[in-house]
Amino acid sequence: MRPAACFNARVNTAYDVVAVFCGGDGRHGNPLGVVRDGRSHPDEASRQAFAKRLGFSETVFVDDPERGVVDIYTPGVRLPFAGHPLVGTAWLLDLEVLNPPAGEVWARSDGEFTWITARAAWAPERTLRQYASAGEVDALDVPPPGEWIYAWAWEDEAAGRIRARAFPGRGDGIDEDEATGAAALLLTARLGRALNITQGRGSQLLTAPGPDGTIELGGRVREIRR
Template sequence: MTELDADIDVLRVFCGPDGAGGNVLGVVRDGTALPDVADRAALAAELGYSETVFLDDAARGTVDIHTPSVQLPFAGHPLVGLAWLLRALGRPPRTLRPPAGEVAVGFEEDLTWVRGRAEWVPERRTERHASVAEVDALPAPPPGEGWLYAWAWQDEPAGVVRARAFPRRGDTIVEDEATGAAAMLLTHQLGRPLDIRQGTGSQILTRICPDGTIAVGGRVRRDTP
Protein backbone atom coordinates (compact mmCIF):
# COMPACT_ATOMS: atom_id res chain seq x y z
CA MET A 1 0.00 0.00 0.00
CA THR A 2 1.00 3.60 -0.58
CA GLU A 3 2.36 5.87 2.13
CA LEU A 4 -0.73 8.03 1.51
CA ASP A 5 -2.87 5.48 3.36
CA ALA A 6 -2.94 7.58 6.53
CA ASP A 7 -4.39 10.49 4.53
CA ILE A 8 -7.27 8.56 2.95
CA ASP A 9 -10.71 8.84 4.51
CA VAL A 10 -13.03 5.92 3.78
CA LEU A 11 -16.76 6.68 3.73
CA ARG A 12 -20.03 4.94 2.85
CA VAL A 13 -22.24 7.18 0.73
CA PHE A 14 -26.04 6.94 0.23
CA CYS A 15 -26.64 4.85 3.35
CA GLY A 16 -30.16 3.80 4.23
CA PRO A 17 -32.04 5.44 7.13
CA ASP A 18 -30.75 2.69 9.45
CA GLY A 19 -27.13 3.25 8.38
CA ALA A 20 -27.02 0.12 6.22
CA GLY A 21 -25.67 -0.02 2.69
CA GLY A 22 -23.80 2.89 1.21
CA ASN A 23 -21.20 2.85 -1.55
CA VAL A 24 -17.60 2.87 -0.29
CA LEU A 25 -15.59 5.96 -1.24
CA GLY A 26 -11.94 6.86 -0.78
CA VAL A 27 -11.18 10.55 -0.18
CA VAL A 28 -7.69 11.99 -0.56
CA ARG A 29 -7.98 15.34 1.21
CA ASP A 30 -4.70 16.68 -0.17
CA GLY A 31 -4.67 15.86 -3.86
CA THR A 32 -1.52 17.93 -4.35
CA ALA A 33 0.41 15.17 -2.56
CA LEU A 34 -0.27 12.92 -5.56
CA PRO A 35 -0.40 15.24 -8.61
CA ASP A 36 0.37 12.72 -11.36
CA VAL A 37 -2.74 11.29 -13.06
CA ALA A 38 -1.09 7.90 -13.56
CA ASP A 39 -0.26 7.69 -9.84
CA ARG A 40 -3.84 8.59 -8.96
CA ALA A 41 -5.15 5.91 -11.30
CA ALA A 42 -2.81 3.38 -9.70
CA LEU A 43 -3.97 4.33 -6.19
CA ALA A 44 -7.65 4.11 -7.18
CA ALA A 45 -7.02 0.67 -8.67
CA GLU A 46 -5.13 -0.44 -5.57
CA LEU A 47 -7.89 0.73 -3.22
CA GLY A 48 -10.54 -0.93 -5.38
CA TYR A 49 -13.44 1.30 -4.30
CA SER A 50 -16.15 2.29 -6.76
CA GLU A 51 -14.55 5.74 -6.80
CA THR A 52 -11.70 7.61 -5.17
CA VAL A 53 -11.86 11.42 -5.12
CA PHE A 54 -8.89 13.79 -4.85
CA LEU A 55 -9.39 17.29 -3.43
CA ASP A 56 -6.95 19.45 -5.38
CA ASP A 57 -7.92 22.93 -4.17
CA ALA A 58 -9.91 23.13 -0.95
CA ALA A 59 -10.66 26.84 -1.35
CA ARG A 60 -12.16 26.44 -4.84
CA GLY A 61 -13.50 22.92 -4.38
CA THR A 62 -11.58 21.53 -7.37
CA VAL A 63 -11.71 17.73 -7.47
CA ASP A 64 -10.56 14.78 -9.58
CA ILE A 65 -12.51 11.48 -9.62
CA HIS A 66 -11.20 8.00 -10.47
CA THR A 67 -12.72 4.52 -10.59
CA PRO A 68 -10.36 1.53 -10.47
CA SER A 69 -10.01 1.80 -14.26
CA VAL A 70 -11.14 5.21 -15.58
CA GLN A 71 -11.10 8.92 -14.75
CA LEU A 72 -14.57 10.52 -14.59
CA PRO A 73 -15.69 14.09 -15.37
CA PHE A 74 -18.59 13.77 -12.92
CA ALA A 75 -20.00 11.32 -10.38
CA GLY A 76 -22.56 11.81 -7.64
CA HIS A 77 -21.35 9.55 -4.86
CA PRO A 78 -17.82 11.06 -4.58
CA LEU A 79 -19.17 14.62 -4.47
CA VAL A 80 -21.82 13.85 -1.85
CA GLY A 81 -19.22 12.03 0.26
CA LEU A 82 -16.59 14.76 -0.03
CA ALA A 83 -19.11 17.51 0.78
CA TRP A 84 -20.22 15.59 3.89
CA LEU A 85 -16.62 15.08 5.02
CA LEU A 86 -15.70 18.74 4.61
CA ARG A 87 -18.75 19.73 6.62
CA ALA A 88 -17.78 17.23 9.34
CA LEU A 89 -14.34 18.88 9.42
CA GLY A 90 -15.94 22.30 9.95
CA ARG A 91 -15.52 23.50 6.35
CA PRO A 92 -18.90 22.99 4.65
CA PRO A 93 -18.52 23.77 0.93
CA ARG A 94 -21.06 25.68 -1.11
CA THR A 95 -19.57 24.55 -4.42
CA LEU A 96 -17.45 21.68 -5.74
CA ARG A 97 -15.77 21.72 -9.14
CA PRO A 98 -15.22 18.40 -10.93
CA PRO A 99 -14.10 18.60 -14.58
CA ALA A 100 -17.72 18.58 -15.84
CA GLY A 101 -18.65 21.89 -14.20
CA GLU A 102 -19.69 23.75 -11.06
CA VAL A 103 -21.71 21.69 -8.57
CA ALA A 104 -23.83 23.42 -5.92
CA VAL A 105 -23.85 21.77 -2.48
CA GLY A 106 -26.53 21.84 0.21
CA PHE A 107 -27.25 20.26 3.58
CA GLU A 108 -30.56 19.32 5.26
CA GLU A 109 -30.27 17.63 8.64
CA ASP A 110 -28.50 14.31 7.93
CA LEU A 111 -28.78 14.63 4.14
CA THR A 112 -26.06 16.01 1.87
CA TRP A 113 -27.12 17.25 -1.59
CA VAL A 114 -25.24 18.06 -4.79
CA ARG A 115 -26.67 19.45 -8.02
CA GLY A 116 -25.55 18.62 -11.55
CA ARG A 117 -26.81 18.24 -15.10
CA ALA A 118 -27.94 15.07 -16.83
CA GLU A 119 -25.66 15.78 -19.79
CA TRP A 120 -22.65 15.51 -17.47
CA VAL A 121 -23.40 11.86 -16.71
CA PRO A 122 -20.90 9.52 -18.40
CA GLU A 123 -22.50 7.22 -20.96
CA ARG A 124 -24.73 4.59 -19.41
CA ARG A 125 -28.00 2.86 -20.22
CA THR A 126 -31.10 2.57 -18.04
CA GLU A 127 -33.28 -0.52 -18.43
CA ARG A 128 -36.77 -0.82 -16.98
CA HIS A 129 -37.95 -4.18 -15.65
CA ALA A 130 -41.45 -5.38 -14.89
CA SER A 131 -40.98 -5.95 -11.16
CA VAL A 132 -38.65 -5.60 -8.20
CA ALA A 133 -38.29 -9.38 -8.16
CA GLU A 134 -37.06 -9.30 -11.75
CA VAL A 135 -34.40 -6.72 -10.89
CA ASP A 136 -33.33 -8.67 -7.82
CA ALA A 137 -33.02 -11.88 -9.87
CA LEU A 138 -30.49 -10.41 -12.32
CA PRO A 139 -27.04 -12.03 -12.29
CA ALA A 140 -24.09 -9.80 -11.40
CA PRO A 141 -23.29 -8.71 -13.97
CA PRO A 142 -25.99 -9.44 -16.55
CA PRO A 143 -24.74 -10.53 -20.00
CA GLY A 144 -23.70 -7.73 -22.32
CA GLU A 145 -21.36 -4.77 -22.44
CA GLY A 146 -21.52 -1.18 -21.26
CA TRP A 147 -22.78 0.52 -18.12
CA LEU A 148 -26.27 -0.73 -17.16
CA TYR A 149 -28.74 0.69 -14.61
CA ALA A 150 -31.55 -1.84 -14.16
CA TRP A 151 -34.65 -0.60 -12.38
CA ALA A 152 -38.32 -1.22 -11.61
CA TRP A 153 -41.05 0.65 -9.80
CA GLN A 154 -41.37 -0.42 -6.18
CA ASP A 155 -44.14 2.14 -5.54
CA GLU A 156 -44.79 4.26 -8.63
CA PRO A 157 -47.26 6.75 -7.07
CA ALA A 158 -44.73 7.47 -4.31
CA GLY A 159 -41.80 7.62 -6.73
CA VAL A 160 -39.97 4.70 -5.10
CA VAL A 161 -37.63 2.77 -7.40
CA ARG A 162 -35.66 -0.44 -6.93
CA ALA A 163 -32.38 -0.33 -8.87
CA ARG A 164 -29.12 -2.18 -9.42
CA ALA A 165 -26.05 -0.88 -11.25
CA PHE A 166 -23.52 -2.81 -13.33
CA PRO A 167 -20.51 -0.89 -14.70
CA ARG A 168 -19.35 -3.80 -16.91
CA ARG A 169 -15.98 -2.09 -17.55
CA GLY A 170 -13.90 -5.19 -16.95
CA ASP A 171 -12.48 -3.91 -13.65
CA THR A 172 -13.05 -5.08 -10.07
CA ILE A 173 -16.44 -3.36 -9.64
CA VAL A 174 -18.98 -6.00 -10.63
CA GLU A 175 -21.97 -4.18 -9.11
CA ASP A 176 -22.14 -0.61 -7.84
CA GLU A 177 -23.83 -0.36 -4.44
CA ALA A 178 -25.19 3.18 -4.97
CA THR A 179 -24.80 5.41 -8.01
CA GLY A 180 -25.61 9.12 -7.89
CA ALA A 181 -24.97 9.90 -11.57
CA ALA A 182 -27.22 7.06 -12.77
CA ALA A 183 -29.91 8.22 -10.33
CA MET A 184 -29.61 11.70 -11.83
CA LEU A 185 -29.99 10.32 -15.36
CA LEU A 186 -33.05 8.24 -14.44
CA THR A 187 -34.64 11.27 -12.75
CA HIS A 188 -34.08 13.28 -15.93
CA GLN A 189 -35.61 10.54 -18.08
CA LEU A 190 -38.69 10.10 -15.87
CA GLY A 191 -39.11 13.82 -15.18
CA ARG A 192 -39.92 13.44 -11.49
CA PRO A 193 -38.21 13.24 -8.08
CA LEU A 194 -37.29 9.74 -6.98
CA ASP A 195 -36.57 7.69 -3.88
CA ILE A 196 -34.19 5.00 -5.14
CA ARG A 197 -33.45 1.85 -3.15
CA GLN A 198 -30.27 0.37 -4.57
CA GLY A 199 -27.88 -2.44 -3.73
CA THR A 200 -28.09 -4.14 -0.34
CA GLY A 201 -29.61 -1.26 1.63
CA SER A 202 -28.69 2.07 0.05
CA GLN A 203 -31.05 5.00 -0.52
CA ILE A 204 -30.62 7.83 -3.05
CA LEU A 205 -33.00 10.79 -3.12
CA THR A 206 -33.38 13.06 -6.15
CA ARG A 207 -35.08 16.34 -7.02
CA ILE A 208 -35.54 18.38 -10.19
CA CYS A 209 -34.51 22.00 -9.64
CA PRO A 210 -36.02 25.09 -11.35
CA ASP A 211 -32.79 25.84 -13.23
CA GLY A 212 -32.80 22.42 -14.90
CA THR A 213 -30.20 20.86 -12.64
CA ILE A 214 -30.94 17.67 -10.76
CA ALA A 215 -30.11 17.27 -7.08
CA VAL A 216 -29.03 13.95 -5.62
CA GLY A 217 -28.84 13.51 -1.89
CA GLY A 218 -28.28 10.98 0.82
CA ARG A 219 -26.69 10.00 4.10
CA VAL A 220 -22.99 9.42 4.64
CA ARG A 221 -21.17 7.44 7.32
CA ARG A 222 -17.52 6.76 8.02
CA ASP A 223 -16.62 3.22 7.05
CA THR A 224 -15.32 1.13 9.92
CA PRO A 225 -13.51 -2.19 9.45
Protein backbone atom coordinates in the same frame (compact mmCIF):
# COMPACT_ATOMS: atom_id res chain seq x y z
CA MET B 1 -13.90 19.31 8.99
CA ARG B 2 -13.82 15.67 10.06
CA PRO B 3 -10.53 13.93 11.01
CA ALA B 4 -8.74 11.71 8.52
CA ALA B 5 -9.83 8.10 8.93
CA CYS B 6 -7.06 6.03 7.35
CA PHE B 7 -3.40 5.97 6.53
CA ASN B 8 -1.93 3.65 3.92
CA ALA B 9 1.66 3.13 5.00
CA ARG B 10 2.60 1.09 1.95
CA VAL B 11 1.97 4.00 -0.41
CA ASN B 12 2.46 6.75 2.19
CA THR B 13 -0.93 8.33 1.47
CA ALA B 14 -3.46 9.50 4.05
CA TYR B 15 -7.06 9.07 2.97
CA ASP B 16 -10.60 8.88 4.36
CA VAL B 17 -13.22 6.27 3.62
CA VAL B 18 -16.92 7.11 3.81
CA ALA B 19 -20.09 5.28 2.80
CA VAL B 20 -22.44 7.35 0.62
CA PHE B 21 -26.22 6.93 0.17
CA CYS B 22 -26.66 4.81 3.30
CA GLY B 23 -30.05 3.32 4.11
CA GLY B 24 -32.33 4.64 6.81
CA ASP B 25 -30.76 2.26 9.31
CA GLY B 26 -27.29 3.69 8.56
CA ARG B 27 -26.13 0.54 6.81
CA HIS B 28 -24.94 -0.07 3.27
CA GLY B 29 -23.97 2.89 1.07
CA ASN B 30 -21.22 2.98 -1.54
CA PRO B 31 -17.65 3.17 -0.14
CA LEU B 32 -15.63 6.16 -1.30
CA GLY B 33 -11.94 6.93 -0.85
CA VAL B 34 -11.04 10.61 -0.39
CA VAL B 35 -7.42 11.80 -0.58
CA ARG B 36 -7.56 15.22 1.04
CA ASP B 37 -4.15 16.33 -0.23
CA GLY B 38 -4.05 15.78 -3.98
CA ARG B 39 -0.39 16.78 -4.02
CA SER B 40 0.45 13.32 -2.71
CA HIS B 41 -0.42 12.06 -6.20
CA PRO B 42 0.33 14.97 -8.53
CA ASP B 43 -0.23 13.29 -11.91
CA GLU B 44 -3.04 11.35 -13.53
CA ALA B 45 -1.08 8.09 -13.78
CA SER B 46 -0.30 7.93 -10.06
CA ARG B 47 -3.89 8.81 -9.16
CA GLN B 48 -5.21 6.10 -11.42
CA ALA B 49 -2.83 3.59 -9.90
CA PHE B 50 -3.84 4.55 -6.36
CA ALA B 51 -7.57 4.33 -7.19
CA LYS B 52 -6.98 0.87 -8.64
CA ARG B 53 -5.05 -0.15 -5.51
CA LEU B 54 -7.86 0.99 -3.20
CA GLY B 55 -10.43 -0.81 -5.34
CA PHE B 56 -13.46 1.33 -4.52
CA SER B 57 -15.92 2.19 -7.28
CA GLU B 58 -14.55 5.76 -7.04
CA THR B 59 -11.72 7.62 -5.33
CA VAL B 60 -11.53 11.42 -5.05
CA PHE B 61 -8.38 13.55 -4.96
CA VAL B 62 -8.89 17.02 -3.47
CA ASP B 63 -6.72 19.59 -5.24
CA ASP B 64 -8.11 22.77 -3.66
CA PRO B 65 -10.34 22.37 -0.58
CA GLU B 66 -11.17 26.09 -0.48
CA ARG B 67 -12.64 26.09 -4.00
CA GLY B 68 -13.73 22.46 -3.91
CA VAL B 69 -11.55 21.41 -6.85
CA VAL B 70 -11.67 17.61 -7.06
CA ASP B 71 -10.53 14.86 -9.41
CA ILE B 72 -12.48 11.55 -9.60
CA TYR B 73 -11.24 8.09 -10.58
CA THR B 74 -12.68 4.59 -10.85
CA PRO B 75 -10.18 1.71 -10.69
CA GLY B 76 -9.76 2.07 -14.44
CA VAL B 77 -10.85 5.50 -15.72
CA ARG B 78 -10.96 9.19 -14.80
CA LEU B 79 -14.45 10.72 -14.57
CA PRO B 80 -15.46 14.35 -15.19
CA PHE B 81 -18.47 13.86 -12.90
CA ALA B 82 -19.89 11.28 -10.52
CA GLY B 83 -22.64 11.60 -7.95
CA HIS B 84 -21.61 9.59 -4.91
CA PRO B 85 -18.03 10.99 -4.80
CA LEU B 86 -19.34 14.56 -4.74
CA VAL B 87 -22.00 13.92 -2.11
CA GLY B 88 -19.44 12.11 0.05
CA THR B 89 -16.75 14.75 -0.33
CA ALA B 90 -19.19 17.58 0.37
CA TRP B 91 -20.20 15.88 3.62
CA LEU B 92 -16.65 15.01 4.67
CA LEU B 93 -15.16 18.46 4.06
CA ASP B 94 -18.28 20.56 4.82
CA LEU B 95 -18.17 22.13 1.35
CA GLU B 96 -20.81 24.38 -0.20
CA VAL B 97 -19.41 24.14 -3.72
CA LEU B 98 -17.39 21.54 -5.58
CA ASN B 99 -15.59 21.89 -8.88
CA PRO B 100 -15.07 18.59 -10.73
CA PRO B 101 -14.04 18.87 -14.41
CA ALA B 102 -17.70 18.81 -15.52
CA GLY B 103 -18.64 22.09 -13.83
CA GLU B 104 -19.62 23.85 -10.62
CA VAL B 105 -21.70 21.76 -8.20
CA TRP B 106 -23.44 23.33 -5.22
CA ALA B 107 -23.94 21.34 -2.02
CA ARG B 108 -26.07 21.71 1.08
CA SER B 109 -26.98 19.80 4.22
CA ASP B 110 -30.57 19.15 5.29
CA GLY B 111 -30.75 17.26 8.54
CA GLU B 112 -29.38 13.77 7.95
CA PHE B 113 -29.09 14.28 4.17
CA THR B 114 -26.37 15.89 2.07
CA TRP B 115 -27.46 17.24 -1.33
CA ILE B 116 -25.72 18.34 -4.49
CA THR B 117 -27.21 20.19 -7.46
CA ALA B 118 -26.02 18.93 -10.84
CA ARG B 119 -27.09 18.28 -14.44
CA ALA B 120 -27.91 14.92 -15.97
CA ALA B 121 -25.95 15.98 -19.06
CA TRP B 122 -22.77 15.73 -16.98
CA ALA B 123 -23.39 12.06 -16.19
CA PRO B 124 -21.56 9.42 -18.25
CA GLU B 125 -23.73 7.45 -20.64
CA ARG B 126 -25.68 4.60 -19.06
CA THR B 127 -28.18 2.04 -20.36
CA LEU B 128 -31.36 2.55 -18.30
CA ARG B 129 -33.25 -0.75 -18.50
CA GLN B 130 -36.72 -0.96 -17.01
CA TYR B 131 -38.15 -4.21 -15.61
CA ALA B 132 -41.72 -5.11 -14.76
CA SER B 133 -41.18 -5.60 -11.04
CA ALA B 134 -38.71 -5.11 -8.23
CA GLY B 135 -38.53 -8.89 -7.93
CA GLU B 136 -37.18 -9.15 -11.46
CA VAL B 137 -34.48 -6.61 -10.63
CA ASP B 138 -33.57 -8.52 -7.46
CA ALA B 139 -33.24 -11.77 -9.42
CA LEU B 140 -30.80 -10.43 -12.03
CA ASP B 141 -27.39 -12.01 -12.43
CA VAL B 142 -24.35 -9.83 -13.08
CA PRO B 143 -24.13 -9.46 -16.88
CA PRO B 144 -20.85 -9.92 -18.77
CA PRO B 145 -18.62 -6.83 -19.19
CA GLY B 146 -19.23 -4.45 -22.07
CA GLU B 147 -22.25 -2.29 -21.22
CA TRP B 148 -23.00 -0.03 -18.22
CA ILE B 149 -26.52 -1.14 -17.21
CA TYR B 150 -28.82 0.52 -14.69
CA ALA B 151 -31.66 -1.94 -14.06
CA TRP B 152 -34.75 -0.48 -12.44
CA ALA B 153 -38.43 -1.07 -11.71
CA TRP B 154 -41.22 0.74 -9.95
CA GLU B 155 -41.89 -0.33 -6.38
CA ASP B 156 -44.61 2.30 -5.97
CA GLU B 157 -45.04 4.54 -9.02
CA ALA B 158 -47.46 6.94 -7.35
CA ALA B 159 -44.98 7.56 -4.55
CA GLY B 160 -41.95 7.72 -6.87
CA ARG B 161 -40.31 4.70 -5.21
CA ILE B 162 -37.89 2.71 -7.36
CA ARG B 163 -35.85 -0.46 -6.98
CA ALA B 164 -32.55 -0.37 -8.87
CA ARG B 165 -29.28 -2.22 -9.38
CA ALA B 166 -26.24 -1.03 -11.34
CA PHE B 167 -23.72 -3.07 -13.33
CA PRO B 168 -20.75 -1.00 -14.56
CA GLY B 169 -19.54 -3.66 -16.99
CA ARG B 170 -16.01 -2.23 -17.11
CA GLY B 171 -14.22 -5.41 -16.11
CA ASP B 172 -12.30 -3.56 -13.39
CA GLY B 173 -13.40 -5.63 -10.42
CA ILE B 174 -16.55 -3.62 -9.66
CA ASP B 175 -19.24 -6.04 -10.88
CA GLU B 176 -22.10 -4.20 -9.18
CA ASP B 177 -22.23 -0.60 -7.94
CA GLU B 178 -23.94 -0.29 -4.58
CA ALA B 179 -25.24 3.27 -5.14
CA THR B 180 -24.93 5.30 -8.33
CA GLY B 181 -25.72 9.01 -8.25
CA ALA B 182 -25.05 9.71 -11.94
CA ALA B 183 -27.49 7.02 -13.04
CA ALA B 184 -30.09 8.37 -10.61
CA LEU B 185 -29.74 11.78 -12.28
CA LEU B 186 -30.25 10.24 -15.72
CA LEU B 187 -33.35 8.35 -14.60
CA THR B 188 -34.77 11.45 -12.91
CA ALA B 189 -34.27 13.46 -16.11
CA ARG B 190 -35.99 10.75 -18.15
CA LEU B 191 -38.98 10.41 -15.83
CA GLY B 192 -39.22 14.12 -15.00
CA ARG B 193 -40.10 13.66 -11.34
CA ALA B 194 -38.65 13.28 -7.87
CA LEU B 195 -37.53 9.76 -7.01
CA ASN B 196 -36.80 7.68 -3.91
CA ILE B 197 -34.44 4.93 -5.07
CA THR B 198 -33.41 1.81 -3.21
CA GLN B 199 -30.29 0.42 -4.84
CA GLY B 200 -27.98 -2.52 -4.21
CA ARG B 201 -28.26 -4.21 -0.83
CA GLY B 202 -30.22 -1.33 0.73
CA SER B 203 -28.74 2.05 -0.18
CA GLN B 204 -31.09 5.03 -0.58
CA LEU B 205 -30.83 7.89 -3.08
CA LEU B 206 -33.24 10.83 -3.28
CA THR B 207 -33.65 13.14 -6.28
CA ALA B 208 -35.70 16.22 -7.08
CA PRO B 209 -35.84 18.13 -10.41
CA GLY B 210 -34.96 21.81 -10.05
CA PRO B 211 -35.02 24.91 -12.25
CA ASP B 212 -33.16 25.27 -15.56
CA GLY B 213 -32.60 21.56 -15.99
CA THR B 214 -30.81 21.03 -12.68
CA ILE B 215 -31.47 18.08 -10.39
CA GLU B 216 -30.85 17.74 -6.67
CA LEU B 217 -29.34 14.46 -5.53
CA GLY B 218 -29.16 13.59 -1.88
CA GLY B 219 -28.44 10.88 0.65
CA ARG B 220 -26.91 9.93 3.96
CA VAL B 221 -23.16 9.65 4.51
CA ARG B 222 -21.27 7.94 7.32
CA GLU B 223 -17.61 7.55 8.11
CA ILE B 224 -16.08 4.09 7.77
CA ARG B 225 -13.34 3.33 10.29
CA ARG B 226 -10.76 0.63 9.53
